Every structure is written in C-alpha cells, then in structure tokens.
Amino acid sequence: MLRADGLRHAFGHVMALDDISFSLAPGRTLVIFGPNGAGKTTLLKVLAGLIRPQAGCATVAGGRGAIGWIGHQSHLYGHLTVTENLLFWAALYDVPAERRRARAAEVMRRLAIADQADRRVWALSRGLAQRAAIAKALMHDPQVLLLDEPFTGLDLAAAGEVRALLAQLRGAGRVVVLATHNIDEGIELATDVAFQRRGRFVHFAPRGAHESAEIAEAYRRAVGAGGAGGTAGG
C-alpha cells in the first residue's frame, strides 16, 4: 500500500533523506521519531508527492487521491467557515457532491467540532483549528494518512480523542505514518517504529511487545542525548 525505495534527498550539503526504504501493509502505523532537522518532514513530503526525491521512489497505492495529509499548518482558509473549508477540499478530492455535506457533518462529529461548523477558521483556537485540519484530511476517507506532528496545539483530552480516532482508522485497514519529535506522542498507536537521524533510519522495526519506556530508552541510545532532549524527543 505504501512503499519507499532508496529515498535520497539533500538540501545543499544537508542530507535530509539518506537511503530510506520501507513498506507498509494495510492496518500498519509507522511512527517516526527524530530530533528537529532529522528529515521527518522531508520524508512525509516525499511520500505525499510534494518533493521529488533526488534518488529512489515512493509509491502509494491509489496515488495522491488516497492520501490524507496533515502538515505543520492547517491548510484551511481563515475567512471560510469550517464547513465551507471541508466542502471545498471534498470537491477537490472528488467526493460525490450529494455526499459532501453528510461526510462533513460526520467527520466534524467524530472530531467533536460539530458546534464549530459555521464559525470562520480565523476565529478558532489553535486546538480547534488543528481538529478542523484533521477533519479536512479525513474528508475523502483516505487509505493512507501522513501526519506531521499532528498533536501540536491539542490539549490532553483532544490529543487522546485524536489518538482514539487514529486507532479506529488503523483498525479499518488504513496506513498511518506519523512523524514526531516527542516520544510520548503516538507511541501506543505504533505497529512499527523508526528513529530518524540526519536523514537515515537508524532503527526501523515492528514495535512488538515493547513498552513505551523501552522504546524511549532505545531512542535515546540510537539518537544520542543531544537529539533526544526535551520530552524524550527534543
């Protein structure tokens, strides 16, 4: 469903991706941990087709239409309401016109923002805007979800709701790739774990029965104390 083969990409002398290969079958969730500048965002952008890698290739079954992307920003237009934004993106993803409103209502309900439907996005708090961004990414029921620091700006309760939603999606056979620098985030969702450092996967393996604390310790060892500062991720 999602496959990366020998991805390499550099920005000048800085190696953002260095020979990254992996594949994920339906129902798998890969959580990529790495310090700032490790190349996580570049990897997600390559998988999403935003950046053409200098070597290697990435393929997603179903192409761009099968991808749900949540980047650092919400991709929402501040002067449109949440519903108008969702309907706009649904139209671009060819969600049938007669199903768009019902689908928008459904994803807003799942993300507990149904009461924000008619508010303009600029009037939303950071956390609500992030939920609206996740709603936008789910509008076309994507087979592959690419999430770059998706918990940024969410309070504990909202982050828990999003984690529950992602677990549901995994259960429904979706592929999820989640990049974060914070090892406390999303670890319980992972079926596969990767540590990325200076563009390379220094660790890539199924999570198995490892506890979060073990993974955090392994991450510190693999990335080094400098890269694993802060909330275990830094």
Next chain:
Amino acid sequence: MPLGRGERGGRLVGDTLRHAWTIARKDLLLEFRTRTAVLSAVVFTALVLTVFNFGRDPTAVATIDLAPSILWVTFSFAAILALNRAFQLELENEALEGLLVSPISRTSLYLGKLVANLMFVAVVECVALPLFVLFFDVPIWPVLAPLVAVIALATVGFVAVGTLFSAMVIRTRFAELMLPVLLLPFFIPPLTGAVQATARLLDGRPLSEAAGWLRLLAAYDVAFLVLATLLFPHTVDE
C-alpha cells in the same frame, strides 16, 4: 469496462475544468468576504486617474492623444495589484501545500487562478472605465463594443502571464516588488497593441485599421496561455 482513449480524455478535461472552477469559486468567495484586492485596486485606479487628470497640461497635448496611454497604464498597474494577491491567499495556513498534495492537476490550479484573476481585473476595469470617461471626457460610447473587445483581448494576455509570474514569485522575498519587475517587460507587447488599437478607436477610425494590433493581441493570448499552462507545474513544484 475500461474507458476508451476519447472517453478518458473527455473525463480528464471535465475533471480539470471542474476543479478549476472549484478553485476560482473559492477565490471569489474569499475576495467577496475580504474585499482586499478589488477594493485596493479600485481605489488605486481612481487615484492614478486623478493624478493623471491633474498632472497633465491639456493645452500642450490633446486629451485624445494621451487618453489611450493613460487608460492602459492604469489598467496594467491595477492588474498587477490584483495579481499580487492571487497566490498570497494560498500562503495562509500553507493552503498551497494542501492544493499540491491534492489529486487535482497543476493545470486545474492554474486555470482556476486565471479565471478568478480575470474576474477581479474585469471588475476593476468596469469601475475604471467610467472614471476614465468622467476625468478625460473621452467619447467612448460610439465605440464601446469594439473597445470592450480590445480590453478583453489585452486583459486575457496580461492575466495569463501575470498568474504564472504570481505563482513564481510567491515563495520569494519581496514578492510584491518582484512581480512588477518581472511582469512589466512581458506587458510591453500587449500594452503596445492595446494602446494602438484604443487610439484608433477613440480617434473614430474603423476597427479594420486596428486589425493588425488585434491579431497581435490574439496571438499573444494564445501563445502565453499555452506557455503559461505548460510552465506552471514547474513553478509550483519543489
């Protein structure tokens, strides 16, 4: 049952146009809500015409000789103002990134922006033309239909090139400064054609005398519409 080549082509064109209209409609709705671009372009146009009105000496050069140049200089600068905002509104919350990840073709994105920009510039021109008549007392009513045709031909060329350059400069520093610097040299051929054709019309000469200039405008439109559509994906892809 697999689709034939003709059916696939038809569906591709249909999808491209549908997505383009979705983008144009969104841009128009945003502009309707904010009114930033159209309002500033209209105010700018009124100010430029006022400055020209008071800055000329009507005893030195006849108004009718100056009027075509004034009209087209005003239209050009107003168009640049409107074009500046075309991709700027996609920078909000990095919406451009979302558009590029989505399955729509880059051509849809270009055409959507083109349609929205054409509408913005048309609105500005609709306001500017009566002001132009008011300030310069130029008899446009007998030649209104051909004049509108000249304006439409030149505007399509301006906006086709302007939409491409507006995408090109959006990620650069000083994008608002870069756009006119890059764009104005490309405006010279349609500007020349438009001024010459307008001068002949306002002078009461038959449209056939401006046929050569009209052909130039039409050729410019076709050439740059095709070129801009082909080049646009390279301006937005990383």
